[in-house]
Amino acid sequence: MANIKVKLVKSLIGSKKDQIATAYALGLRKIGDESVQPDNPQTQGKIKKIGHLIEVTEA
Secondary structure, three states, rough: OOEEEEEEEEOOOOOOOHHHHHHHHHHOOOOEEEEEEEEOOOHHHEEEEEOOOOOEEOO
């Protein structure tokens, strides 16, 4: 299964609590943080929820 790299590019300040929790679940806490996640339906759902705050690339 392929992996994807997720990077937080916008601040979590002012975001809803569930969006902040989703970012934390992806391992993203500060702007510029990156994490490598498996490309599965669960991760795709998280990315869809906070897509306006992150940048996604193939790992």
